[in-house]
């Protein structure tokens with residue numbers, strides 16, 4: 195049994211979704227002090243906003259930003275910077291400490307010195323996995339296609355930190371009103387903007403730092419979890435970039451979890467690629483995670499035990515997160531991922547895991563047990579043939595004892611493994627968030643891929659709307 199607090203912390207951090215609601219029953223209450231802050235925020239919110247700008251069609255696209263330009267709303271600070279707050283008020287275990295430092299990248303991970311090349315220690319950070327709303331905000335403000343003129347914009351970026359807004363209520367007995375407070379106010383604010391009214395939000399985009407399920411609260415009071423932001427009718431037209439999307443919801447777009455690697459240049463990327471390509475991997479596979487006794491059919495527990503058994507011969511490297519604090523990264527995790535050809539990536543309460551990205555950046559091949567962990571999630575980022583860069587073993591076959599992990603992985607020849615690892619290494623530049631000032635000479639990082647994708651999507655939709663309205667004009 196792993197009953198220590200750290201394992202619980204990790205469980206809550208790495209997980210969520212429909213099934214978590216029933217497990218959340220008793221947690222420390224957040225102080226009344228925080229609630230009183232909202233009263234202050236209501237007052238801020240109710241102050242008058244400037245008159246809406248005039249409406250006009252976007253001008254012809256210019257050469258540099260072919261797909262269009264992005265306008266970033268200046269929101270009242272209650273929707274973003276006020277939410278970053280202090281280390282203490284964000285959640286019961288303070289794991290978000292430092293979430294906003296270095297533009298969302300966090301402190302330098304000096305603990306990796308001696309494991310990774312010295313020249314790259316500066317580009318590895320203790321990045322919080324839920325910091326993408328801060329990272330994107332910071333980067334979009336400096337984007338070359340940002341415009342200060344809303345009438346020139348193809349896309350409207352809403353820098354609302356929705357994940358941080360709900361994050362502090364997830365583990366408390368907070369009311370529905372508390373959980374939805376910021377979301378409700380945000381909708382009111384944005385509905386008051388003329389460019390929102392022009393499109394009903396369909397050319398608007400925001401980033402959710404947490405998984406989509408944290409914003410889709412169910413009506414069953416027994417399964418109360420998160421806010422109801424994405425259930426709100428006004429949100430149905432808005433594109434959301436999120437680390438775990440709801441399959442089948444066109445407005446949800448999957449973006450990579452932020453990892454600790456933030457290269458400054460193509461030189462950093464190439465140095466890292468060459469480092470992980472040539473690393474002497476002495477184990478076949480690794481498992482980084484904790485058992486989950488509270489979940490029936492606990493595949494994590496099974497994989498942990500399998501790995502522990504195989505660690506005797508050196509075939510598997512185990513990092514038990516009930517013992518090692520995994521939440522903020524550690525040198526033990528890095529060494530295990532670098533030292534193994536494959537990494538096991540079971541689902542938790544939700545399907546996705548930051549660890550999938552940690553694994554690939556370390557140049558190891560992810561082994562998946564649910565397709566929704568990756569294949570249905572990150573289509574802007576991953577090659578079409580999943581078998582080229584990953585291994586899939588159905589979780590039912592593992593649970594039923596029909597397939598042995600070692601048996602499946604040992605069947606791959608040295609050459610086949612090398613080839614898969616090479617595909618993984620090719621993907622790295624696209625799934626990292628590079629340092630803001632970097633010049634990757636045409637290598638698009640995860641942020642740039644997302645911005646391009648959103649611009650393309652909005653431009654296509656706008657062109658379609660124009661065609662439709664042409665068709666609808668009588669006599670045309």
Ligand SMILES: *[C@@H]1O[C@H](CO)[C@@H](O)[C@H](O)[C@H]1NC(C)=O
Nearest residue numbers: 241242243244245382383386
């Ligand atoms: C909406 O705009 C009007 C006029 O600018 C302003 O009086 C009102 O307070 C605004 N409402 C909100 C919720 O921002």
Ligand SMILES: *[C@@H]1O[C@H](CO)[C@@H](O)[C@H](O)[C@H]1NC(C)=O
Nearest residue numbers: 390391392393394395396431
């Ligand atoms: C926005 O939504 C309202 C209410 O559904 C509708 O009346 C209006 O035509 C919509 N406007 C646009 C531009 O789609």
Ligand SMILES: *[C@@H]1O[C@H](CO)[C@@H](O)[C@H](O)[C@H]1NC(C)=O
Nearest residue numbers: 472473474475476477508533
């Ligand atoms: C890789 O590590 C193994 C085990 O420690 C060792 O025997 C082998 O010589 C190493 N290979 C290289 C190329 O360093």
Ligand SMILES: *[C@@H]1O[C@H](CO)[C@@H](O)[C@H](O)[C@H]1NC(C)=O
Nearest residue numbers: 496497498499500501502503
């Ligand atoms: C691990 O080894 C023990 C002892 O040999 C065995 O009883 C157990 O079934 C093994 N567990 C797994 C998951 O392989």
Ligand SMILES: *[C@@H]1O[C@H](CO)[C@@H](O)[C@H](O)[C@H]1NC(C)=O
Nearest residue numbers: 287288289305320519522523
């Ligand atoms: C990671 O988190 C633990 C517990 O929250 C903390 O004690 C430790 O100092 C952190 N380590 C790093 C490298 O930030």
Ligand SMILES: *[C@@H]1O[C@H](CO)[C@@H](O)[C@H](O)[C@H]1NC(C)=O
Nearest residue numbers: 459460631632633634635636
């Ligand atoms: C980025 O680097 C490339 C090649 O090294 C260079 O041609 C280009 O001008 C640089 N761009 C910027 C913005 O510095």
